[in-house]
Amino acid sequence: MSEYVNNFESAYFTNKKMQYTKQFLHLGLIFILVSCGSKTKNSTAEEPSVSKPNIVVIYADDLGYGDVSSYGSTELITPNIDRIANEGMKFTNGYATSPTCTPSRFSLLSGIYPFRSQRAKVLAGNAPLLFEVGKQTLPSMLQDAGYFTGVVGKWHLGLGDENMDWNKEIKPGPLEIGFNYSYVMASTNDRVPSVYVKNHHIDGLDPKDPIEVSYRENFEGEPTGKENPELLKVHPSHGHDQSIHNGISRIGYMRGGKAALFIDEDMNDDFLKEAKKFINEHKDQPFFLFYSLHQPHVPRIPHPRFAGKSGLGPRGDVILEADWAVGQFLDELDRLGLAENTIVVFSSDNGPVLDDGYEDEAITKIGKHTPLGGLRGGKYSKFDAGTHVPFMVRWPAQIKPGISDALVCQIDFTASFASLVGQENLTPDSENILDALIGKSKVGRESLILGSEGLTTYRKGEYILIPPQKGAKRNWVDHETGNDSIMQLYNVKEDRGQQFNIAEQHPERVRGMLDEIEIIRNR
DSSP, X not given: OHHHHHHHHHHHTOOOOOOOOOOOOOOOSSOOOOOOOTTOOOOOOOOOOOOOOEEEEEEESSOOGGGSGGGTOSSSOOHHHHHHHHTSEEXXXXXXXXXXXXXXXXXXXXXXXXXXXXXXXXXXXTOOOOSOTTSOOHHHHHHHTTOEEEEEEOOOSOOSOTTOOTTSOOOSSGGGGTOSEEEEESSOTTBSOOBEEETTEETTOOTXXXXXXXXXXXXXXXXXXXXXXXXXXXXBSSSOOSBEETTEEOBSEXXXXXXGBOOGGGHHHHHHHHHHHHHHHTTTSOEXXXXXXXXXXXXXXXXXXXXXXXXXXXXXXXXXXXXXXXXXXXXXXXXXXXXXXXXXXXXXSSOOOSOXXXXXXXXXXXXXXXXXXXXXXXXXOSSGGGTBOOEEEEOTTTOOOEEEEEEEEGGGHHHHHHHHHTOOOOXXXXXXXXXXXXXXXXXXOSEEEEOSSSOOEEEETXXXXXXXXXXXXXXXXXXXXXXXXXXXXXXXXXXXXXXXXXXXXXXXXXXXXXXXXXHHHHO
């Protein structure tokens, strides 16, 4: 096996020109719920024609497999998220593509594995748009199918270009990759600028008070968390000690734009209001909404209505706050008579983390709560808890409630929904697993690459392979990274917590999986 390991490591980080093979079946304008992806084994018979369903993806931020009561949480009860699981398909093997947010979001919208893009990593708040404009994305595909498309909430996929002036038109951005409407946080709630961007402009910006942003140096006279801790209501634990806004120090420096700065406590309500407004304005036509929650990402600043409600500190409080917002949104679908023919997907961009930069009692008040849900690792980790997340799909018109062990991934939304709405999937890595998503088949993907900035983990069936990689075994948030000098292979059906490395006992399986990784890399 050592020869295979050495050959693999020598090629592991080699950038090769990749040619994407495209072979997709064109569907008509009538919906046929059929699985046409080569990876899905069981096909379904034709179903009666139905009107185009609305599609909503609700995307949490850093929510763990064990943070949801329908997935086993007993200390945090999430009745509204549970509604989606209990009224639809709950997947026990649902994945984001990466243990960090930007790469996972990129894959969900682009249908491209993050390792194919050198820039698909956690971006600075002033990074340019990550996507290649003109290539098919999930929203552009649905737009071509006659959907009105929108994104509300966290973005963190870059905006504008290298020399963007935040006081002028901000583009390219969501509108240039297929969204008709956009109301997003400029980056993340812990990075400047602390503003919302509506379509191509900062919302509420006073032209007499322009905003300035820098990730290199502070602006003269502006306080920072490092130099002025007395101004803080929440203190950083590591990093997060630069510009101060709303009593919270962030990553990066900014000055001005005071009228446009968001208030953390109101962010949940702000995004919920926009999401409800979107579906009200477009209830008479098919719509796609990417409703991107900011919870439980740091800084965790719940509205006073939720502060202290969980007993687990601010992290627990903001999860309850997010669950409430999900309930309010589902209620609005009911009120508008849209729920029956609206697909609602709920998932998370990566696994959980407790101390991610602020002293917010996430560790000291954790109690008996287990965000990992029995998995190993967490956010930033190659182990399973980094990417194995809550994943549920509700569509009352077509999905019978149930639980599925099928291997499903967010990267497959483009191909799967393309087959549903009669479009051709042009993305290289998205697979049609529609039958699995709607409960018509117990079979999803055969295999899946997980990670970014290099190939880090490979799941095939019940097995997860973690090839050797250099680096620390624990990171700055005290999570196991998965880095090791030896090959790691786990049977996660028999060993869910990845405690027993069986690579030495299965050399042929390891060799086969390494070969498959190379085939996927180079296709």
